Amino acid sequence: MKPIKIGILGAGSFARAFVPLFKAHPQVRGVSIAEILPDRRRIESARAAVAETYGTLEELLASDCDAVAIFTQRWMHARQAIAALKAGKHVYSSVPAAVSAEDLAELVETVKATGLTYMLGETSYYYPSAIFCREMWRQGKFGRFVYGEGEYMHDMSHGFYEAYKYSGGADWKRTAGVPPMFYPTHTMSMIVSVTGARMTHVSCLGQVDQSGDGVFGKGLNQWDNEFSNETALFRTSDGGSARINEFRRVGHWGGRSVRLSLFGTEGCFEEQPEGDVWVNRSREVTPVSDLLRCSPSANDLSDLGDKQEDGTQHDFHSGMAPVHPVWRLPRELVHMPTGHFGSHLFLVDDFVRACTSNTLPPNHVWAAARYNLPGLVAHESAKRGGELVPVPDLGGPPEGSALLEDALAKLAPATPAWTLPKPAYTGKSWW
Numbered sequence: 001m002k003p004i005k006i007g008i009l010g011a012g013s014f015a016r017a018f019v020p021l022f023k024a025h026p027q028v029r030g031v032s033i034a035e036i037l038p039d040r041r042r043i044e045s046a047r048a049a050v051a052e053t054y055g056t057l058e059e060l061l062a063s064d065c066d067a068v069a070i071f072t073q074r075w076m077h078a079r080q081a082i083a084a085l086k087a088g089k090h091v092y093s094s095v096p097a098a099v100s101a102e103d104l105a106e107l108v109e110t111v112k113a114t115g116l117t118y119m120l121g122e123t124s125y126y127y128p129s130a131i132f133c134r135e136m137w138r139q140g141k142f143g144r145f146v147y148g149e150g151e152y153m154h155d156m157s158h159g160f161y162e163a164y165k166y167s168g169g170a171d172w173k174r175t176a177g178v179p180p181m182f183y184p185t186h187t188m189s190m191i192v193s194v195t196g197a198r199m200t201h202v203s204c205l206g207q208v209d210q211s212g213d214g215v216f217g218k219g220l221n222q223w224d225n226e227f228s229n230e231t232a233l234f235r236t237s238d239g240g241s242a243r244i245n246e247f248r249r250v251g252h253w254g255g256r257s258v259r260l261s262l263f264g265t266e267g268c269f270e271e272q273p274e275g276d277v278w279v280n281r282s283r284e285v286t287p288v289s290d291l292l293r294c295s296p297s298a299n300d301l302s303d304l305g306d307k308q309e310d311g312t313q314h315d316f317h318s319g320m321a322p323v324h325p326v327w328r329l330p331r332e333l334v335h336m337p338t339g340h341f342g343s344h345l346f347l348v349d350d351f352v353r354a355c356t357s358n359t360l361p362p363n364h365v366w367a368a369a370r371y372n373l374p375g376l377v378a379h380e381s382a383k384r385g386g387e388l389v390p391v392p393d394l395g396g397p398p399e400g401s402a403l404l405e406d407a408l409a410k411l412a413p414a415t416p417a418w419t420l421p422k423p424a425y426t427g428k429s430w431w
């Protein structure tokens with residue numbers, strides 16, 4: 001395995017949490033940073049002690065990095081990923097993969113043509129609830145899929161105004177009004193990564209924004225988007241259905257803003273702000289919050305407060321939950337600060353291992369497309385008043401691809417790191 005060199009593209013507030021992790025990974029031989037804004041380039045490279053810096057993507061692509069990790073604004077990723085792949089670089093992309101169906105299809109084709117590693121940095125994939133449900137699914141505890149609910153409830157007042165102003169300049173409202181369903185991968189991945197089925201049809205309703213803050217509305221943003229909340233109902237390829245909420249105006253507490261609930265013919269999981277529960281057809285009720293709650297750890301950055309010094313939200317902190325497969329992390333990473341419910345360390349490790357071992361990471365480009373395209377089509381449906389629209393499929397990985405998950409399974413401890421606790425209630429005793 002040859003160590004790789006990572007070029008970070010975009011040194012905004014999210015990249016800040018990842019540069020130290022890439023630097024610390026034992027299979028990374030170097031890290032460089034490309035950032036257009038000179039002040040930000042200087043400050044972030046000094047903060048992370050990265051000596052090699054560039055001003056543009058083109059300069060980064062001309063350098064000797066093996067991979068590009070994209071942390072630019074959300075509507076830029078696909079074109080930059082395609083350029084990087086064509087320049088012979090592996091690509092890690094922050095979410096979403098693309099904001100147009102055409103770009104997404106071209107991205108998939110480019111990955112196929114180049115044979116390089118592409119991975120979507122989908123944080124929700126490593127949220128404790130998703131990990132728990134994938135394991136229960138693998139054990140057959142859900143039975144057949146019936147219905148799933150994924151929701152991302154992030155009110156604009158919870159850090160989004162600051163985030164858009166931070167890089168958007170005077171014109172920040174032009175991009176802050178991005179359709180909620182153009183950022184669907186957190187929610188969609190929660191369901192799709194558990195069941196393996198894909199979304200085949202969608203009917204979506206949009207809520208016309210009432211706030212009058214000049215962000216959402218006809219003519220106000222580059223997508224001419226007037227919806228600040230969108231709710232979509234999907235048919236899934238395994239005969240079930242799923243409801244996805246992408247809300248940007250909602251009086252929700254903002255803590256566990258990405259949530260999953262999944263219902264099967266044998267068992268169900270429900271995630272709520274203060275309590276997660278596994279129930280089954282035998283009327284057993286098992287609270288599982290202790291398995292899913294991330295510990296405040298020595299690595300927890302929450303004592304730094306909600307806001308960073310530049311005004312952006314400091315919401316990238318958290319320790320690990322008992323369900324996290326900490327055993328697969330290189331020891332150099334285990335004690336590093338993580339974030340987004342423990343996910344950062346796993347994303348970095350997945351990407352570096354996939355590149356160096358030539359295996360497919362779980363969030364490869366075909367998975368990314370199945371998390372992303374349903375949202376783009378959902379927005380089209382919303383614009384047509386909820387018309388039922390088919391969701392095209394961009395296919396799956398080549399037959400016989402070596403999977404990173406298989407390689408990691410060999411590292412698993414002989415005794416499982418966690419098991420489902422005994423039910424707290426049975427029968428109707430709960431009531």
Ligand SMILES: NC(=O)c1ccc[n+]([C@@H]2O[C@H](COP(=O)([O-])OP(=O)(O)OC[C@H]3O[C@@H](n4cnc5c(N)ncnc54)[C@H](O)[C@@H]3O)[C@@H](O)[C@H]2O)c1
Pocket residue numbers: 009010011012013014015034035036037040055056057070071072073074075076094095096121122123163166167340
């Ligand atoms: N949970 C999650 O998965 C999660 C959380 C936060 C952010 N994100 C994603 O991460 C990405 C970054 O978010 P952020 O808040 O740090 O954004 P940001 O606006 O703070 O930073 C983006 C940076 O990229 C730079 N940039 C843009 N184009 C460039 C180019 N061609 N060359 C060099 N630099 C360039 C900008 O100048 C800016 O500094 C976004 O796409 C966002 O969607 C994901």
